[in-house]
Amino acid sequence: MTTPGDVLAGLNDDQRHAAEAVRGPVCILAGAGSGKTTTIVRRIAHQVASGAFGAGEILAVTFTDKAAGEMRGRLAALGIEGVRARTFHSAALAQVRALSDEPPGQILPSKGVALRQIANTLPKPYRFRPAADLAAEIEWAKNRRITPERYEAALAGHEPPIPADLMVNVYRRYERGKSDRGLVDFEDLLERAIVMFQTDDDARERFAARYRAFTVDEYQDVNLLQETLLRAWLGERDDLCVVGDDYQSIYGFTGASPEYLLDMPARIARTKVVRLEANYRSTPQVLELANRLVPSLGGARKVLRATRGDGPEPVLRMFSSDADEAAWLVERVRALHDDGVAYEDVAVLYRVNFRSEDYEQAFADAGIPFQVRDGAFLTRQTARRMLTALARSDATDVAALVRRLAERAGWVEEPPDGLGEQELTRQNDLGRFVRLAEEFDDGTRTGADFARDVEARFGTGEDARGVNLLTLHRAKGLEFEAVFLPRVEEGELPFRRAKSPDAIAEERRLLYVGITRAKTHVALSWVADGRRKGSRFVGELRPAGDGAAARRDPVAAPVAGGPVLDALKAWRRARAGDDGVPAYVVFHDATLAAIAARRPRDLADLASVSGVGPAKLQRYGDEVLGVVTRAADGDER
Numbered sequence: 001m002t003t004p005g006d007v008l009a010g011l012n013d014d015q016r017h018a019a020e021a022v023r024g025p026v027c028i029l030a031g032a033g034s035g036k037t038t039t040i041v042r043r044i045a046h047q048v049a050s051g052a053f054g055a056g057e058i059l060a061v062t063f064t065d066k067a068a069g070e071m072r073g074r075l076a077a078l079g080i081e082g083v084r085a086r087t088f089h090s091a092a093l094a095q096v097r098a099l100s101d102e103p104p105g106q107i108l109p110s111k112g113v114a115l116r117q118i119a120n121t122l123p124k125p126y127r128f129r130p131a132a133d134l135a136a137e138i139e140w141a142k143n144r145r146i147t148p149e150r151y152e153a154a155l156a157g158h159e160p161p162i163p164a165d166l167m168v169n170v171y172r173r174y175e176r177g178k179s180d181r182g183l184v185d186f187e188d189l190l191e192r193a194i195v196m197f198q199t200d201d202d203a204r205e206r207f208a209a210r211y212r213a214f215t216v217d218e219y220q221d222v223n224l225l226q227e228t229l230l231r232a233w234l235g236e237r238d239d240l241c242v243v244g245d246d247y248q249s250i251y252g253f254t255g256a257s258p259e260y261l262l263d264m265p266a267r268i269a270r271t272k273v274v275r276l277e278a279n280y281r282s283t284p285q286v287l288e289l290a291n292r293l294v295p296s297l298g299g300a301r302k303v304l305r306a307t308r309g310d311g312p313e314p315v316l317r318m319f320s321s322d323a324d325e326a327a328w329l330v331e332r333v334r335a336l337h338d339d340g341v342a343y344e345d346v347a348v349l350y351r352v353n354f355r356s357e358d359y360e361q362a363f364a365d366a367g368i369p370f371q372v373r374d375g376a377f378l379t380r381q382t383a384r385r386m387l388t389a390l391a392r393s394d395a396t397d398v399a400a401l402v403r404r405l406a407e408r409a410g411w412v413e414e415p416p417d418g419l420g421e422q423e424l425t426r427q428n429d430l431g432r433f434v435r436l437a438e439e440f441d442d443g444t445r446t447g448a449d450f451a452r453d454v455e456a457r458f459g460t461g462e463d464a465r466g467v468n469l470l471t472l473h474r475a476k477g478l479e480f481e482a483v484f485l486p487r488v489e490e491g492e493l494p495f496r497r498a499k500s501p502d503a504i505a506e507e508r509r510l511l512y513v514g515i516t517r518a519k520t521h522v523a524l525s526w527v528a529d530g531r532r533k534g535s536r537f538v539g540e541l542r543p544a545g546d547g548a549a550a551r552r553d554p555v556a557a558p559v560a561g562g563p564v565l566d567a568l569k570a571w572r573r574a575r576a577g578d579d580g581v582p583a584y585v586v587f588h589d590a591t592l593a594a595i596a597a598r599r600p601r602d603l604a605d606l607a608s609v610s611g612v613g614p615a616k617l618q619r620y621g622d623e624v625l626g627v628v629t630r631a632a633d634g635d636e637r
C-alpha cells in the first residue's frame, strides 16, 4: 500500500507544499526544469494515497499522447493505477462517446484533402494556395470558437491567407462538406463535448459524479476552445491544479495564450500560487545561457537557479556550409558517445519537420543510430506515395523517372516564397527524392532498387533507439543530457513567416525551450555564407559588457581551430583518457581556446588565463606549456 509519505519523498519544500494541497485550486507557475511535471504527478499520487479522491475520479490533461503515457507510467511507478491521463482531444472523444446519445462521427483524417478540392474551385490567383495554409486558417478560427458567420467581423488585425470574403466561403463549404459526410475534425470534437455539457443536464451530472479533480500540465499552451471545455468539466467546482511557464508558451499560432495561466489567481478565488525556483535539470552553464534570454522574454520574470554542479561551457559556433555543420555535429555526437553519453540521451532539435532529413542522412552515413519523433521523412505522405509508385518499377532511368513523378506531384525546382510549413515540407521531400535519385542512377539499377535503397537508408524500426531528432515544439517537457540546436539562423529561427513582434517573441521562446531541454551539454550553431546568417537571437545570447569581459566569455571566445588549439585538444583528449574523466573536467573548451589565443610562455602567464586556477596550474601547467610551445613553433615555421 502506497502511503502519503512515500509519494512525497524527495520533494523540496515548495514542491511538497504544492503536492500536499490536495483540495482546491492550485496554480504552479515556475520555470523550466523546476520539477513542475514531477510535482503534479506526486500531487495526484498524494490525492489518491491520502484518500482525498479515488484514482478513477481524477482527470489529468497533457498536450501529447506521449506525455499522457509518461504520466500514467510515472503514477504506476508510485503504485497508483486508474488515474485518467489524456490529451484534450482524447478526453473529449471519450466523453462524447460515453455520455452523448449521438455518436461523435468519424474523424476527418486530414483537413488538407478536403480543402484541396475546395481550393481548386477558387479564382485563379488563389487556386494554387496550399491547402495547408487554408487548414491553418480554419484552425485559427476554430480554436478561438469563431464560426463562419462571425469570421469576417472577428478578423481584427489578423490577415487571412486569401481575401476574407473568399476565406469565409471556403470555411463554410469545408464545414458543410464535413457535416454532409457525417465527419468531424479535432476541433469539432471539443466543441461537441462543450455543447453537450452546456445543454445536456444528464450528461453533465453523470460526468460531475464521475470526475471530481482536474490537473493540467503545460497550461501556458491552452487555447480558448480547450479552456472552455475545461470550464465545462469544472462547472461550479474548483478542484483544479494547473502548472505552466509563460516563458515556454509556443502555441500562440493556434490561439493558445499564457493569460489563462497568469490570470488564474485573479479568476478563481482562494487559488494557492506556488512558485518553484530551483532548477534540477541543467548545469549552471546551461542555465546562464538560457537566462540571457530572460530580459527579452517579458512576462512574469523568472530566473532559473541552478542546483547542479558545473558542467562544460555551452558552444556557440558558426559554419560556412551545411556540410561542415552536419559533419561537426556528427563528430561531437561521436565524441560524447565515447565519453559515455548514450545516443538516446542526445537530441538534435530543429524548427521545421523537414530538417530531420539532413540529420537523418548525416547520421545514417556515419552509422550512428537515430530515431525521429514524428514526421520522419519516410513516414510522410509524400515519401510513401513516391515509394509506392516506385515499388514495381523496372525502369533504369531512375533519375528521369523520379523527376517526372515529382513534377506530377507538383514539385517545382525553385519553390516560391511565402509557402506554409506543410507545403514547404512537401516541396522539400520531393526535391530530396529527385536528388537522391540522381545520386543513385547508374543506368543499371531499377526504380524498385532505388525504393529499397531509400527505405534501407532512412527507415527506422518501431522500437527505434539512438539519437533523438525532433522539432522544438515536440521537445517541450522533455530533457536530454546533450542538446544540439543547429541552424539558429535568420529565416529559420525566427522562422521566415514570423514577422509581427508577437510572432518573433514566440520564436524566441522556442529557442528558450530548446536550450532548457539540456542537462549538461548544449550547442547552438548556424551557417553564415553571405546569403544566410546567424539569428538575431545569437546576439541576445552574447553577454553585454566590455571587450575584455567579452574576450573572457566562453560564448565570445574564439572557436576557430588553428594548430595550437588543435594540439591542446589532442593533449586534453589523451590526458582525460589517462585520468578516466570527461574532457571538460581537464579544461573547458573556452579555457582551452583562451589558452590557445594567449599562447602563454610561462606558468604566471598561464595563470592569468580565466579558468586556470591553482589546482589546474599545478596539475597540468607544465604539460600545457610544452604543448603550446611545440605547436606554436610548428605554426611559425
Ligand code: ATP
Pocket (backbone or CB within 6 Å): 010, 011, 012, 015, 031, 032, 033, 034, 035, 036, 037, 038, 039, 245, 248, 280, 281, 476, 477, 478, 479
Ligand atoms: P519543463 O518546464 O521543461 O516541463 P518541469 O518543471 O516539468 O520542466 P520536470 O521535468 O518535472 O521539470 O523535472 C526536471 C528534472 O528535475 C527531472 O529530471 C526531475 O526528475 C528532476 N527533479 C524534479 N524535482 C526534483 C527534486 N526535488 N530533487 C531532485 N530532482 C528533481
Ligand code: MG
Pocket (backbone or CB within 6 Å): 036, 037, 038, 477
Ligand atoms: Mg514539465
